[in-house]
Amino acid sequence: MSALESGRFTEVILGVDGVVDAFPPPxxxxxxxxxxxxxxxxxxxxxxGLRIDARIATKLDGRSADSARAVADALLAEHPAPxxxxxxxxxxxx
Amino acid sequence: MTxxxxxxxxxxxxxxxxxxxxxxxxxxxxxxxxxxxxHSGIMRAYTSRIVGSLSEADDVVxxxxxxAWKQLPTLRDGSAVKAWLMKIASREAFALIRRRGTDAALxxxxxxxxxxxxxxxxxxxxxxxxxxxxxxLATLPDAQRTSWLLREIxxxxxxxxxxxxxxxxxxxxxxxxxxxxxIMIQMEGWR
Amino acid sequence: MNEGHSVALECxxxxxxxxxxLAAGRLPYDPDxxxxxxxxxxxxxxxxxxxxxxxxxEREARELPPPPANWFDRIMDVVRSEMxxxxxxPVQHPDPRVQITITEGAVRALVRSVGDEIDGLxxxxxxxxxxxxxxxxxxxxxxxxxxxxxxxxxxxxxLLRSAVYEALAQHTDLNVVAVNVTIEDVHxxxxxxxxx
Numbered sequence: 001m002s003a004l005e006s007g008r009f010t011e012v013i014l015g016v017d018g019v020v021d022a023f024p025p026p027x028x029x030x031x032x033x034x035x036x037x038x039x040x041x042x043x044x045x046x047x048x049g050l051r052i053d054a055r056i057a058t059k060l061d062g063r064s065a066d067s068a069r070a071v072a073d074a075l076l077a078e079h080p081a082p083x084x085x086x087x088x089x090x091x092x093x094x
Numbered sequence: 095m096t097x098x099x100x101x102x103x104x105x106x107x108x109x110x111x112x113x114x115x116x117x118x119x120x121x122x123x124x125x126x127x128x129x130x131x132x133h134s135g136i137m138r139a140y141t142s143r144i145v146g147s148l149s150e151a152d153d154v155v156x157x158x159x160x161x162a163w164k165q166l167p168t169l170r171d172g173s174a175v176k177a178w179l180m181k182i183a184s185r186e187a188f189a190l191i192r193r194r195g196t197d198a199a200l201x202x203x204x205x206x207x208x209x210x211x212x213x214x215x216x217x218x219x220x221x222x223x224x225x226x227x228x229x230x231l232a233t234l235p236d237a238q239r240t241s242w243l244l245r246e247i248x249x250x251x252x253x254x255x256x257x258x259x260x261x262x263x264x265x266x267x268x269x270x271x272x273x274x275x276x277i278m279i280q281m282e283g284w285r
Numbered sequence: 286m287n288e289g290h291s292v293a294l295e296c297x298x299x300x301x302x303x304x305x306x307l308a309a310g311r312l313p314y315d316p317d318x319x320x321x322x323x324x325x326x327x328x329x330x331x332x333x334x335x336x337x338x339x340x341x342x343e344r345e346a347r348e349l350p351p352p353p354a355n356w357f358d359r360i361m362d363v364v365r366s367e368m369x370x371x372x373x374x375p376v377q378h379p380d381p382r383v384q385i386t387i388t389e390g391a392v393r394a395l396v397r398s399v400g401d402e403i404d405g406l407x408x409x410x411x412x413x414x415x416x417x418x419x420x421x422x423x424x425x426x427x428x429x430x431x432x433x434x435x436x437x438x439x440x441x442x443x444l445l446r447s448a449v450y451e452a453l454a455q456h457t458d459l460n461v462v463a464v465n466v467t468i469e470d471v472h473x474x475x476x477x478x479x480x481x
Binding site: 110 | 291299301315330333337338343344346347349356357360361363364365367368369389390393396407410411429470471472
Binding site for chain 3: 033058060063064065068069072076084085086087088089090091092093
């Protein structure tokens with residue numbers, strides 16, 4: 001994955017109303033993420049297709065579940081494919 | 095504030111141990127920070143007398159708090175956190191002593207300056223007695239002092255002391271008995 | 286009797302026995318001890334030493350030089366790296382390609398911050414009881430707290446309950462069927478007051 005794609009990924013997520021932060025996903029070892037210089041990147045090609053992991057913080061005066069759903073929709077729009085897998089975790093509300 | 099870490103007192107300082115433990119068990123780091131501030135002093139003082147130096151005690155207590163954070167959800171009664179922390183510190187202290195390879199824990203006689211007060215004479219008398227106790231402790235053989243600290247300060251049972259020090263319970267009893275007698279003689283001129 | 290040769294008084298009682306007797310609060314009453322002047326003297330001496338030793342450690346605790354500059358921060362680093370994430374609670378999305386969760390830790394922190402907003406209330410434990418990992422499963426939220434002495438427990442708990450219902454509806458898909466609040470304690474400072 002190029003830096004351009006990863007930057008876009010972060011941009012898409014942070015562009016959703018109510019999302020205030022994006023973190024490294026728990027499924028990717030931090031070491032690898034740090035080594036690739038791409039801490040937010042979480043787009044992993046798997047045998048079945050593409051899996052996207054996003055871990056977000058949402059704002060206290062928003063609606064976190066709705067924001068997370070909107071993130072999923074935004075990512076689906078970016079990567080429309082029948083075999084894509086999108087996993088989002090709300091890790092913090094602040 | 096000398097002897098304390100982490101800066102000035104926070105509003106959390108007015109809360110009971112119990113509620114802070116509940117909060118920290120759930121993951122609130124600020125509540126845990128207050129627990130550290132509140133109890134680190136006594137843990138450092140106690141641990142120093144077991145391992146023999148303040149700087150090693152600081153390492154031990156730091157490690158003890160890391161362990162405490164991880165195990166905090168297992169503590170049923172938050173109001174007992176001080177004793178619980180002392181036990182963890184004690185285990186870590188003995189682990190350090192075992193790693194050092196010798197059972198000799200030197201007490202370097204930590205220098206504690208007397209405080210100023212509005213009642214200087216009473217304070218002076220009290221300080222003198224504290225100094226005498228400190229000195230009496232320092233004159234004890236290591237095994238006796240350690241047993242005494244674990245029992246009188248740590249509140250451990252004889253069995254727990256035996257386990258920590260790898261000694262038979264009967265030896266622990268003997269050490270304790272002699273330690274208490276020595277201290278009483280030195281402090282009280284008893285007998 | 287003891288390998289370690291307990292020190293004994295002339296009357297035969299050992300220092301050990303007296304120390305244990307003292308630790309037990311002098312109960313059950315032992316007439317041999319309580320009518321023996323030597324024992325009584327020894328008990329007094331032990332008591333004075335006991336008080337003094339706690340005092341010694343407490344004073345040292347206050348007067349030790351502070352630990353090294355990063356000492357506290359290094360503890361907090363460990364704390365931060367061991368975040369209590371808890372279970373992953375489902376958030377619904379119609380598309381089967383999507384899986385959304387919210388961590389239990391985030392939900393607890395949410396309830397804590399909502400509770401702390403209420404004047405005079407400080408939240409302790411937040412438990413989400415029920416099969417929260419199952420979509421739509423009924424859950425109960427059990428909260429403990431402490432309240433400032435001049436606040437009404439009834440009013441504060443009612444406020445807290447409705448605030449928690451609202452916050453969980455706003456941020457999660459949890460099916461909250463009850464919010465149970467237990468006030469365990471009373472404190473005497475005001476939330477949000479500046480450090481003295």
